[in-house]
Amino acid sequence: MTTPLILITDCDLPGDAAEQTLRAAGFRAERAPDTSFETLATLGAEAEGLIVQWHRIDGELMDRMPKLKMISRLGIGYDMVDVAAASERGIPVANTPSYCTEEVAAHTIAMIMAQARGLPAYDGAVRAGEWKPVAARPLAARPSRTTVSVLGFGRIGSLVARGCRALGFRVLVADPYASVDAVRAADCESVTIEHAIATADLLTLHVPLTDATRHLIDEAAIATMKPGAVIVNTCRGPLVDEDALVAGLRSGQIGAAALDVYEAEPLAASAALRAAPNVLLSPHAAWYSPEALEDLPVHAAENLIRFRDGESVPIVNPTYAAAR
Known part of the structure; x- marks a missing residue:
C-alpha cells in the first residue's frame, strides 16, 4: 500500500513540526525546494494534500495534481488559494483559525x-x-x-x-x-x-x-x-x-x-x-508568541490528518462537496 504524500509548498517557520506530525500519523511529508510552477506540479503529481503558507495555488496548478484531496492553509487567511477553483474541483480548503x-x-x-x-x-x-x-x-x-x-x-x-x-x-x-x-x-x-x-x-x-x-x-x-x-x-x-x-x-x-x-x-x-x-x-507580528509558533504548523498538519479520519475540520468552502 502506497503511503499518501503531503506536499508543503512553502513555509518560512523554523523547524519541521508539520512534517513530524504528518509522519507520526502515517503520511509521507515533503517540502518543496522552491515554488516554481514546474517544481510544485512535478512534486504534487502524487500529492493527496497540500500545506501552503504564502504561495498562490490556482486552478492550473490544481489540475496538475490529480490525486489532491485537500489544501491546508498555514495561517488564518486563505486569499492565496483560489477557493472557487478548489470548490469546482471538489477540493476542500481548510485554514488554522485558532492558533493565535x-x-x-x-x-x-x-x-x-x-x-x-x-x-x-x-x-x-x-x-x-x-x-x-x-x-x-x-x-x-x-x-x-x-x-x-x-x-x-x-x-x-x-x-x-x-x-x-x-x-x-x-x-x-x-x-x-x-x-x-x-x-x-x-x-x-x-x-x-x-x-x-x-x-x-x-x-x-x-x-x-x-x-x-x-x-x-x-x-x-x-x-x-x-x-x-x-x-x-x-x-x-x-x-x-x-x-x-x-x-x-x-x-x-x-x-x-x-x-x-x-x-x-x-x-x-x-x-x-x-x-x-x-x-x-508593527511587522505582521500580531499572531506571534512562542506558543503560537509551536501550534501553527501542527494545526495545519492536523487538518489533513483529521480530514482523512473523517473528523471535523475548519473547511472554508463547504460547497466543495457538490462537485464531487
Whole structure:
C-alpha cells in the first residue's frame, strides 16, 4: 500500500513540526525546494494534500495534481488559494483559525489603547524634551465617551469587542453573519457596516479578504468617517487602500492609524506609510508568541490528518462537496 504524500509548498517557520506530525500519523511529508510552477506540479503529481503558507495555488496548478484531496492553509487567511477553483474541483480548503486568537486580539487591543491614549505621541514628545500631559495627539479618550467599531465578529473580532467593552468603550459590531443575539450577549450593538464606519472613533478590522472586502476602507469610506477617527488593522493588509489612508492622515481626516498588515509585505523602505503622521507600525507580528509558533504548523498538519479520519475540520468552502 502506497503511503499518501503531503506536499508543503512553502513555509518560512523554523523547524519541521508539520512534517513530524504528518509522519507520526502515517503520511509521507515533503517540502518543496522552491515554488516554481514546474517544481510544485512535478512534486504534487502524487500529492493527496497540500500545506501552503504564502504561495498562490490556482486552478492550473490544481489540475496538475490529480490525486489532491485537500489544501491546508498555514495561517488564518486563505486569499492565496483560489477557493472557487478548489470548490469546482471538489477540493476542500481548510485554514488554522485558532492558533493565535488570543495573540491577535491582545495585539489589536494594545494598538487601540496606544492610539486612544496618544501613547506614541507622548513618547516622542518626552524624548524631544517636552512635558505636556494635556497635549495628547490624536486622542486622550475616556472609554465611556468613545465608540469602537468592530468589523467582523468571528473568533478574533468577538474577543476584541468583548475586551473593549470590558474597558468601558461603547462597542458597535458590523457582521452580516453574526446573530444579533450573540452581539447583544457581548453587551455590544449590532449595526450596518456603513453605520459602524461613520460612527467610529476607533475602527478595527476583522473580516476575511475577498473581492468584496478588498479596499473596504477606501477614499469614499474615509470621507464618511468622523474627522480625527483612528483606524486599526491587524487582519489583512489589502482591506485598506493605503494611498487613501495616507492622504487621510496627512489631511487630518484620519487622526491616527495602527497597522500590523500591509498591501505588500514586507513594507517597502519607500512606502508612504513610513512617513505619514500618527502611524503605529508593527511587522505582521500580531499572531506571534512562542506558543503560537509551536501550534501553527501542527494545526495545519492536523487538518489533513483529521480530514482523512473523517473528523471535523475548519473547511472554508463547504460547497466543495457538490462537485464531487
